[in-house]
Amino acid sequence: MELLKNKIIAQGIAINEKVLKVDSFLNHQVDVPLMQEVGLEFAKYFRDQGITRVMTIESSGICPAAFTALALGVPLVIMKKQLSCIHCEELLSTPVHSFTKNKDYTLTLSPNYIQYGDRVLIIDDFLANGEAALGACRLVEAAKATVSGIGIVIEKSFQPGRTLLQEKGYQLYSLARISKLGHGVIEFA
Amino acid sequence: MELLKNKIIAQGIAINEKVLKVDSFLNHQVDVPLMQEVGLEFAKYFRDQGITRVMTIESSGICPAAFTALALGVPLVIMKKQLSCIHCEELLSTPVHSFTKNKDYTLTLSPNYIQYGDRVLIIDDFLANGEAALGACRLVEAAKATVSGIGIVIEKSFQPGRTLLQEKGYQLYSLARISKLGHGVIEFA
Numbered sequence: 259m260e261l262l263k264n265k266i267i268a269q270g271i272a273i274n275e276k277v278l279k280v281d282s283f284l285n286h287q288v289d290v291p292l293m294q295e296v297g298l299e300f301a302k303y304f305r306d307q308g309i310t311r312v313m314t315i316e317s318s319g320i321c322p323a324a325f326t327a328l329a330l331g332v333p334l335v336i337m338k339k340q341l342s343c344i345h346c347e348e349l350l351s352t353p354v355h356s357f358t359k360n361k362d363y364t365l366t367l368s369p370n371y372i373q374y375g376d377r378v379l380i381i382d383d384f385l386a387n388g389e390a391a392l393g394a395c396r397l398v399e400a401a402k403a404t405v406s407g408i409g410i411v412i413e414k415s416f417q418p419g420r421t422l423l424q425e426k427g428y429q430l431y432s433l434a435r436i437s438k439l440g441h442g443v444i445e446f447a
Numbered sequence: 448m449e450l451l452k453n454k455i456i457a458q459g460i461a462i463n464e465k466v467l468k469v470d471s472f473l474n475h476q477v478d479v480p481l482m483q484e485v486g487l488e489f490a491k492y493f494r495d496q497g498i499t500r501v502m503t504i505e506s507s508g509i510c511p512a513a514f515t516a517l518a519l520g521v522p523l524v525i526m527k528k529q530l531s532c533i534h535c536e537e538l539l540s541t542p543v544h545s546f547t548k549n550k551d552y553t554l555t556l557s558p559n560y561i562q563y564g565d566r567v568l569i570i571d572d573f574l575a576n577g578e579a580a581l582g583a584c585r586l587v588e589a590a591k592a593t594v595s596g597i598g599i600v601i602e603k604s605f606q607p608g609r610t611l612l613q614e615k616g617y618q619l620y621s622l623a624r625i626s627k628l629g630h631g632v633i634e635f636a
Contacts, residue, residue, distance in 0.1 A: 287560040288523040290516045317506035317525065324510050327479045334477040336506065371476040 259299055259433040263446060265292060266412070272439045276386075276414070277358075284383055284411065285318045296433060297325020300381060300409040303431050304330070307406040309379045311335055311372065313398065315365065315390050322411055323381035330379070335371045337394055339363045350400050354393035357386065365390070367397045376403035385410040385432060388419030395428065412436065415447045448488055448622040452635060454481060455601070461628040465575075465603070466547075473572055473600065474507045485622060486514020489570060489598040492620050493519070496595040498568045500524055500561065502587065504554065504579050511600055512570035519568070524560045526583055528552045539589050543582035546575065554579070556586045565592035574599040574621060577608030584617065601625065604636045 271279040283289035300322070313335045314323035320336060327334035349366045356363060372378070378398045382391060385408075395405045405428055413420060413432035416439075423430050435447035460468040472478035489511070502524045503512035509525060516523035538555045545552060561567070567587045571580060574597075584594045594617055602609060602621035605628075612619050624636035 281557065282559070286525060286527065286557055288513065288516075288525060290513050290523050293513070294517065317509060320506060320509045321513050321523075324477065324479050324482070324513060327477075328483065334479050334510075336475060336477060338475065368470065368475055370471070 259296070261292065261295055262411070262434050265289065266434055266436075266444060270444055272442060272444050275440050276417070278412065278414070278436065278439055278444065280412065288321050290321065293321040294325045296322045296411060297327075297329050299433060300326040300379070300431070301329030304379050304407045304409065304429075307379070307429070308377050309406055310376045311403075312379050312381055313337060313367075313372075313394060314381045315339065315394060318383040319381055319411075322383065322409075326379065326381050326409065333371075335367070337397060338366045350397045352393045352396045352400070355389050357389065365393045365397060367401070369401060372398065372401040372403050374402045376401070377406040378403055379407045379409060380405060381409045381411075383411045385413040385419040385423075385430075386417040388417075388422040391419065391423060392426075395423075395426070407431065409433075413447075414439070448485070450481065450484055451600070451623050454478065455623055455625075455633060459633055461631060461633050464629050465606075467601065467603070467625065467628055467633065469601065477510050479510065482510040483514045485511045485600060486516075486518050488622060489515040489568070489620070490518030493568050493596045493598065493618075496568070496618075497566045498595055499565045500592075501568050501570055502526060502556075502561075502583060503570045504528065504583060507572040508570055508600075511572065511598075515568065515570050515598065522560075524556070526586060527555045539586045541582045541585045541589070544578050546578065554582045554586060556590070558590060561587065561590040561592050563591045565590070566595040567592055568596045568598060569594060570598045570600075572600045574602040574608040574612075574619075575606040577606075577611040580608065580612060581615075584612075584615070596620065598622075603628070 312327035437447040438445040501516035626636040627634040
C-alpha cells in the first residue's frame, strides 16, 4: 500500500535492527484518514471471504480494525489483554508472550461475542514474532469459529511471524512488509 | 443522543448500583456505525471550539475518539496507561486511580504530540468519578495546551465526575446521562 509505505518512509524511525517507531501516525498519535484507507484496503482484499466479524487486540489495532469492520459491515470485537473485575463470566483465554514489552499477558475473549461458524478477520498493527496473532487465532478456534484472514498494517518480514502463520495455513495480507531495519535504514520487501 | 440511549436500554446490563455493562456495543464488541454517529455528534457539538487535537485514553475511548477526530479533521492522540520499553524519550505523566479496576496506573503522553496553544477535545467512553478525565486534563495543561472540551459517551451522573469537572470550568458534553442503576434498572437524567 503506497500511501502507507510513503508515511513510513516520511515519519517512521528505525530505532535499531528490530524496532520501528511509528508513534506519529499509528501507535500514539493516529492519522485517522490513513487508518480509514487501511480499513478500506483490508475490506477490499478480504471481501470474498464471507467475513462475519473483525477482531483485534487492544489497543493499537483498534483504529484500523474499526474502519475494516465498518467497510465490511460486520461487528468489531476487541480482544483484551487485561480485564477489569466487572467481567465475571467465563472467558476464553490464552497466554501470549510480548517480545516488545518482554512479558507475558493473558489474551481474553468473551464467548458471547463469537459464534460457531463465524468467519473471523484478525487485524493488528504489527506482525513480528507472531505471538499475538497466533494467540488471537487460538481464541477464535477455541470457539469453533474460523480464522478467514489476518490483516497486518506493518510486517517485519525478517522476523518469524509470517512463516509461522503461513505454516498453519492462514491467509495473511500485510500492507507494508519491511525486510530490513537499522539505524536510519528502512527497507521494504 | 436517542440512538445511544435506545442501545443502552436494549443491550446495557445494570450489574449493580454502580456498574453498567455495555460490552456488547462499546467495551468489548463494538457497534462501529454507532461509534461513527457518536463521533459526528461530538464533532457537531464542539465544532465552534477551534479544536486542534482529539485525545483519548486507551482503549475503549479509541473508537468514538477516532470518528470524532475524523469528523473534525484533526489528529487523534491516544494517551497510554502503560508504555512499552521502546518509548525512551521524556514523557508527560500523571498518576490515575481506577475505581473499576481498583488500582493505580500512570497515564502518559509524549510531548511530541501536543503543542503550546493546542485546543484539545478529550473523549472517553465513561465518566464516573472523573479520575481518568482529570488525569487527561492534567497532561494537556502540563504541556501548556488548553482543554477546550470533554466528550463522554456514557456518564454515571450519580457519581462525582461531572461536578469535579465542572468545578474546574471544563465544558462537558455527555451523550447519555444515567441517574440511577440497580439490578435491572437503568434510569436516565
